[in-house]
Amino acid sequence: MxxxxxxxxxxxxxxxxxxxxxxxxxxxxxxxxxxxxxxxxxxxxxxxxxxxxxxxxxxxxxxxxxxxxxxxxxxxxxxxxxxxxxxxxxxxxxxxxxxxxxxxxxxxxxxxxxxxxxxxxxxxxxxxxxxxxxxxxxxxxxxxxxxxxxxxxxxxxxxxxxxxxxxxxxxxxxxxxxxxxxxxxxxxxxxxxxxxxxxxxxxxxxxxxxxxxxxxxxxxxxxxxxxxxxxxxxxxxxxxxxxxxxxxxxxxxxxxxxxxxxxxxxxxxxxxxxxxLGIWDTVAASSAIDPAQWRMAATDEPDTAGQVGYAIDMPPDRSSLAIGGCVKHADGSAHIELKAFESTRSKGSAWAVDWIADRWPHTAAVVIDGQSPAMALLPDLKARHVKVITTSAPDMGRACGRMLDMLRDGKLTHLADGKQPALDIAVANATTRNIGGSGAVGWNKLGSDIDISPLIAVTLALYGTAVTKRDPNRKQRLIR
CATH class of the missing domain: 3.40.50.300 (P-loop containing nucleotide triphosphate hydrolases)
Structure with a gap:
C-alpha cells in the first residue's frame, strides 16, 4: 500500500x-x-x-x-x-x-x-x-x-x-x-x-x-x-x-x-x-416502536394468568395468516405473543377457524380489522358461534396508541428476542402512518415485501382484551 x-x-x-x-x-x-x-x-x-x-x-x-x-x-x-x-x-x-x-x-x-x-x-x-x-x-x-x-x-x-x-x-x-x-x-x-x-x-x-x-x-x-x-x-x-x-x-x-x-x-x-454516490435515503416516516422500549419489554417467563384475547390478520397479498394473543392481567398490565404464523400458499386459512373455535369457550375477545383480508374468515367463525369484534380505522388508531402507551409505561411484555422472529422483524420494520387529523397513528410497513401482520395481530389482540364485555368467568391461561 x-x-x-x-x-x-x-x-x-x-x-x-x-x-x-x-x-x-x-x-x-x-x-x-x-x-x-x-x-x-x-x-x-x-x-x-x-x-x-x-x-x-x-x-x-x-x-x-x-x-x-x-x-x-x-x-x-x-x-x-x-x-x-x-x-x-x-x-x-x-x-x-x-x-x-x-x-x-x-x-x-x-x-x-x-x-x-x-x-x-x-x-x-x-x-x-x-x-x-x-x-x-x-x-x-x-x-x-x-x-x-x-x-x-x-x-x-x-x-x-x-x-x-x-x-x-x-x-x-x-x-x-x-x-x-x-x-x-x-x-x-x-x-x-x-x-x-x-x-x-x-x-x-x-x-x-x-x-x-x-x-x-x-x-x-x-x-x-x-x-x-x-x-x-x-x-x-x-x-x-x-x-x-x-x-x-x-x-x-x-x-x-x-x-x-x-x-x-x-x-x-x-x-x-x-x-x-452510495447515499441511503433518509426514512421520513417515524419508527413505529422504540427499539429500546421493545427490548425492555422482553421476558423469558411471562405471566400467562388472566383474560385471554386473540386477533387474526393477513397482509394485502393474502400470502400469510397471523394469530396474535394477549393476556390481560388484573393490574392492567398485559402480555402479547404471536400464537401462529403460517403461509396460506402451503396451508390455506381454514385451519385458523378451527384454531380459534377450539379456544373460544375460554376466550374473552376475538378481533379482526374491518379492512383486513382476514375478514373473509368472518362467516366461518360465526358459523362456529365465535363472536368477532371488527375494528374501524379509528379503532386501529386507539389500538396502536394503547400499545405504544403500555410499552412506554412498562406495562406490556412479549417473549424475548429470537423466540418470535416474525414478530421481531415486523416490529423492527414497521413505521407509523397518520389516521385522521387528531394525531392517531397506525402501523405502516417500511418496504413492499415486509409483512407486518404479526404486529397488527398482537396489537388488535391487546385492544380486544381492553374493550370486550365478554367474561368466560374463570381463571385462564394462554396455552403456549
Whole structure:
C-alpha cells in the first residue's frame, strides 16, 4: 500500500470491525492472486480483504457470525474483489463449496462470465476441472474438489444445499428475510462458514429488509459483523467530483470519469444518488416502536394468568395468516405473543377457524380489522358461534396508541428476542402512518415485501382484551 493512500477507516463513511482479530488469511490469498494471475489490489481492496478474512484466536472468521455487509455504489470493483477472493480460497481449501447468488439472472450470468474468464486464464487453467455453463447450472469446478455455483434468487437458487462454506448475496438491496432464511441453513454444517452481503442503497419499494436491518444493527454498534459503507455526503452535489471520490474509492484510478458520467446520464437523479454516490435515503416516516422500549419489554417467563384475547390478520397479498394473543392481567398490565404464523400458499386459512373455535369457550375477545383480508374468515367463525369484534380505522388508531402507551409505561411484555422472529422483524420494520387529523397513528410497513401482520395481530389482540364485555368467568391461561 502506498503511504499516501488513506486508511480504510478514513476513506469509508462507516466501518464496523468485529472484535478479537489476531490474524487474517488475506495475505495468502493476495500472494496467490499475484502469483497465478498477476492481480494487484487497490489500497481499499487490500484493507477490506484483510478484514473480511480476519480471524480470531480460535482460527474462526471474526465476522463468521454476523457476516460481512457492504454498501457500495456501482462501478466500484466489489465483484472483482470478492470474485478473486473466493477463487483463491477455493484453490487454498480443497472441497470448499461457494454459492454466489444475485436477485436477477442477468447479474448472476454476468458474474459467472467474469469468473469463467478468470478460470480460463493461463495461470489458473490447470487448477480447473470443468466449467459448466448450462442455464440454471452454472459452475466452476476446481481440480481439488472445490466448487463455485451461481444462480438467481428469483428462480429459487440456494435452497436445499448443504455443507456450504461461503455464501455470497449480491444485489443485497433486493433481499428479503425470507430469502435469507432459505440461504443461511446451507451453512449450518460448515466448520468455519462466511456470509458476504453486498449491494447498493435500496430504492423505495425494494424488498430490502435484510440489508436495511443489518445496516441498522451495524450503525447501532453490534459485534461479530464487518460493515463497510462508502458514500458521498447526504447533501452532495452530484456533479462534484470530490464527492465521486468519497463514494467510489476506485475513482479515478480504476473507474474513469467517463464511466460515472455515463451512469449519471442513464439514471434518474434519485437513482444516481443511490447507485452512483452510495447515499441511503433518509426514512421520513417515524419508527413505529422504540427499539429500546421493545427490548425492555422482553421476558423469558411471562405471566400467562388472566383474560385471554386473540386477533387474526393477513397482509394485502393474502400470502400469510397471523394469530396474535394477549393476556390481560388484573393490574392492567398485559402480555402479547404471536400464537401462529403460517403461509396460506402451503396451508390455506381454514385451519385458523378451527384454531380459534377450539379456544373460544375460554376466550374473552376475538378481533379482526374491518379492512383486513382476514375478514373473509368472518362467516366461518360465526358459523362456529365465535363472536368477532371488527375494528374501524379509528379503532386501529386507539389500538396502536394503547400499545405504544403500555410499552412506554412498562406495562406490556412479549417473549424475548429470537423466540418470535416474525414478530421481531415486523416490529423492527414497521413505521407509523397518520389516521385522521387528531394525531392517531397506525402501523405502516417500511418496504413492499415486509409483512407486518404479526404486529397488527398482537396489537388488535391487546385492544380486544381492553374493550370486550365478554367474561368466560374463570381463571385462564394462554396455552403456549
Amino acid at each position: 502506498s503511504r499516501s493512500a488513506p486508511k480504510l477507516s478514513e476513506a469509508a463513511r462507516h466501518l464496523l470491525i468485529p472484535s478479537g482479530i489476531v490474524s487474517s488469511e488475506w495475505p495468502r490469498v493476495r500472494q496467490l492472486a499475484q502469483a497465478l494471475l498477476g492481480i494487484e489490489f487497490d489500497y481499499w481492496q487490500d484493507a477490506l480483504g484483510m478484514l473480511i478474512l480476519a480471524k480470531r484466536a480460535d482460527g474462526r472468521y471474526a465476522a463468521g457470525i454476523g457476516g460481512v455487509v457492504m454498501s457500495l455504489c456501482r462501478q466500484v470493483g466489489k465483484t472483482f474483489l470478492i470474485g478473486s477472493m473466493v477463487f483463491m480460497l477455493c484453490i487454498l481449501h480443497p472441497g470448499l463449496l461457494v454459492l454466489w447468488t444475485a436477485h436477477r439472472s442477468r447479474t448472476s450470468d454476468e458474474t459467472f462470465g467474469d469468473m469463467r474468464s478468470m478460470a480460463r486464464r493461463k495461470g489458473a487453467r490447470r487448477r480447473i476441472a470443468r466449467i459448466r455453463s448450462a442455464n440454471g447450472q452454472q459452475e466452476v469446478a476446481f481440480a481439488n474438489g472445490s466448487r463455485i455455483l451461481f444462480g438467481a434468487r428469483e428462480r429459487g437458487f440456494g435452497r436445499g444445499f448443504k455443507g456450504v462454506g461461503i455464501v455470497i448475496l449480491d444485489e443485497a438491496q433486493i433481499l428479503t428475510e425470507t430469502a435469507m432464511s432459505d440461504m443461511v441453513p446451507a451453512m449450518n454444517t460448515a466448520d468455519n462458514g462466511l456470509l458476504i452481503m453486498m449491494g447498493t442503497p435500496p430504492k423505495p419499494g425494494d424488498p430490502s429488509e435484510a440489508f436495511t436491518i443489518r445496516r441498522q444493527e451495524a450503525l447501532a454498534g453490534t459485534d461479530d459483523m464487518l460493515y463497510l459503507e462508502f458514500s458521498a455526503d447526504p447533501d452532495a452535489d452530484p456533479d462534484d467530483r470530490k464527492q465521486w471520490a468519497m463514494a467510489n474509492p476506485s475513482y479515478p484510478k480504476r473507474t474513469p470519469a467517463s464511466s460515472i458520467l455515463r451512469l449519471q446520464k442513464q439514471l434518474s437523479p434519485d437513482s444516481f444518488r443511490r447507485e452512483g
